[in-house]
Amino acid sequence: MRRFAVLFLSILFLVSVVMAGCGTASDVPSSPDIAPPASDDSGDTPTGSSDNVNKDPEIITDPPDDKVINVFCASDEVYRIIMRYKELNPDFPYEIKPYSFATADVDFHVALNESLEAGGSRMPDIYCIGSGHVMEYIHGDMAMYATPYRDLGIDVESLAKEADIPRYVIDMGSNADGQVVALSYQGTGSAFIYRRSIAKTVWGTDDPEIIRDKIGPGWDRFLEAAADLKVRGYVMVSGYDDLWFPMAASAENPWIVDGKLHIDSYREAFLDLAKQFHDRGYTNNTTTWLTEWYDGMKDTGPKKVFGYFGPSWMVNYVITNNCGGKQPGEGTYGDWAVCEPPAGFFWGGFWVFVNKNSEHKEVLGDLIRWITLDSSETGLQYSWASGTFDGNGRVRDAVTSGTVMGNVPGEIDFLGGQDMFEVFDKTARLASGKNRTMYDEAIDLYWLAAAREYAEGGKTKEQVIADFKQKVKDQLDIIVE
Secondary structure, eight states: HHHHHHHHHHHHHHHHHHOSSSOOSSSSSOOOOOOOTOOOOOOOOSOOOOOOOOOOOOHHHHSSOOOOOOOEEEESHHHHHHHHHHHHTTTTTOOEEOOOTTTSSSSSSHHHHHHHHHHHOOSSSSEEETTTHHHHTTTTTTTTGBBGGGGGGHHHHHHHHHHOOOOHHHHHHHTSSOBBEEEEOOOBOEEEEEEHHHHHHSSSSSOOHHHHHHHHHHHHHHHHHHHHHHHHHHHSSGGGGGGGGHHHHTSOOOSSEEEEEEOHHHHHHHHHHHHHHHHHHHBBBOOSSSSHHHTTTOSSSSOBBBBEOOOHHHHIIIIIGGSSSSTTTSTTTTTTTEESSSSBBBBOOOOEEEEETTTHHHHHHHHHHHHHTSSSSTTHHHHHTOOOGGGTOOOOBBSSSSHHHHHSSOOOGGGGBBBBHHHHHHHHHHSSSOOOOOHHHHHHHEEEEHHHHHHTOOOOHHHHHHHHHHHHHHHSSSSSO
């Protein structure tokens, strides 16, 4: 249990860092370097006008007396994006104040909620929420503060079609009335990231399309591939923990259905797959995000690891920084490729909200459109994907717009010259945004603990499920049958 608590807290920390991006811990704007798994910032010349945005000249030329826009997010990423927008729009007469509380001894979401409720000069105008907490701000107690994008003058339907935004992004950001109140700009559809040299040794090819069919679709093929790898002395993944996120995130149903706890077949299957991988020696038995888990990225673990799951940030900021080299021929650099996973899922991302009580809603429409829906060469996402935005170290990163990824070359040396955008755009189409709840973090922790007790602790499957249900019943306000 302790190991799973460490795993869970480590995941929460990394995801907050990976997908974070808005101000500093204080009111003073700052642009520190984002920790490796931070997603790209980009910004290019924004489109100054659009038929899809309400451009009432009286509103634009006569804004409220308050010329400060407060931006709340878990790091400085969106703050830097907005500052880029200001650079490209010098007539945008607002001071941007970031609030992230990144170095303060305070929970970001608690501080955000208090500020939304209190109003006043520190009231958020824009706030950015990570995927793990989005449901609270769209379907929970804080949903009342979210402004529908259409009220900002944004024609979401037309622009989303033009930008080719994946369904999961829209579903995650839609309220109970079907209105889009938040969208993301970071492409977090996820792939299986594997070693080319190992694939060649075991199957005679490293072709992503062939490897895709070796490991899926479905987890039975993944299990068969793991058996093939074991025969040659390799392990499929570093730890069976690696299987959890793709299996959980690809579940058909959420944890809560009609107000009651629901164990989706995909989540239940994780118990069996975790035990099989543990008992058959298909992993190095590591814990995600702990030191030994990274060893497989540079071949310093007990056995060579075939692959990891994740979106483009996993490639660009996690594996790249832990592969033991900085150019082809060093460590495992250049010996990787990506293919579609056994089941589609997304991992991470920030959804951008505008406070309904903001006095600046009329002038924020173009900014929000530029961040989330502009698929032109002058939009944020184009420079994000092309690596032309200084704020992210000029790294090519996946975006939500399929149109942009189709127009920007995605070849990188780390993947042996493979165009990763072709794969990540496909994986984004496989992901679901309809299987999330406000309770996921807590319930996931309980389920992961159950999986470990079943795989390693000697309890039966029936015992761990019963214990899990009791835990949910005792700790959360959820009906359990």
